[in-house]
Amino acid sequence: MNLLTIILAAVLDIVPGGDAVLEQLQKRDSILIADQMRYSVTVSGMDKESGIFLPDLSSVSNDTLTLLGSWQLDTLSGGKAVRSRNAKAAEKILRKPFDLRASIILVPFEEGRYQLPDIPVVRSRADRSDTLLFKGVEMEVKTMPVDTTTFEIHDIKGQILYPVTFKELLPWIGGGLLAAGLIALGVWLIMRASKRKQEALKPKDPAYIVALRELDKYRSDKFWAPEKQKAFYSGITDALKFYIDDRFGVDAPEMTTAELFDALKSDKDISPEMFNSLKELFERADFVKFAKHVVSDEENAKALPLAVSFVTTTYQADIEKETSGQEAAED
Secondary structure (H helix, E strand, O other): OOHHHHHHHHHOEEEEEEEOEEEEOOOOOOEEOOOOEEEEEEEEEEOOOOEEEOOOOHHHOOOOEEEEEEEEEEEEEOOEEEOOOOHHHHHHHOOOOEEEEEEEEEEEOOOEEEEOOOEEEEEEOOOOEEEEEEEOOEEEEEOOOOOOOOOOOOOOOOOOOOOOOHHHHHHHHHHHHHHHHHHHHHHHHHHHHHHHHHHHHOOOOOHHHHHHHHHHOOOOHHHHOHHHHHHHHHHHHHHHHHHHHHHHOOOHHHOOHHHHHHHHOOOOOOOHHHHHHHHHHHHHHHHHHHHOOOOOHHHHHHHHHHHHHHHHHHHHHHHHHHHHHHHHHHO
């Protein structure tokens, strides 16, 4: 008992508060060494205007009896601790008289009988203060009995091994499959990146070779059937647009027919006759693709030769320019 408690007990009214309560945190039929014990008192008739002062029991703690932490306070309702998670519920509890339990945890480390100290609690109210004296209880601590006559020292047993169940293996199997999937994905990404790099390093075919190769796919007259004419004219015009994009620097794939030929009309490498024939081919293709127009076999037969002629003549014009430029440089 500290000095403050002694002074308060001398000047205030001392009222018997009953016996302190000792209870085990681990329920057993006896108290064993290292069991945790709750040593507590309950103060009745508290309200929100009341307060209590608890003694300092640190002097009780030693090598054989240890205190864990400090005093803990619980509001009791019907003999059970009530802990409110919000301010409104706590305010509701404090509107009427309630009981307050103060407890501290003791741990004995030696067998024997312990006389636990009395607990004086000062209860202060608006008009007066009282000292409630709770009588200490006796605690008997036991050890596990050992029959020395039959006691025999045995070797330390190895760890008990239990059979592994499929449920225990399932996370490992799932993890292995996931790891294998990630590895496979990584290898695939690396191979794809390597393949793209190799393709990028390969010399590209000239635009006219690519265009003639695409146009060669539509040589058969099977594409002249009405239900296949859309694919026929789309294939021819698409091949020509990509060639024009590369050869003339015109964004043909993104242009309409009118925009395309408006951009090509001033190009001197395209003769007027070729310009008009090619424009008619593109306009006819638009009718087939968007108006479901059916072209005659005679017109279908002219479409592919015209596209091939356009590619070869413009390519030849390009070759002649390069040759004349080299000859001029040599002169």
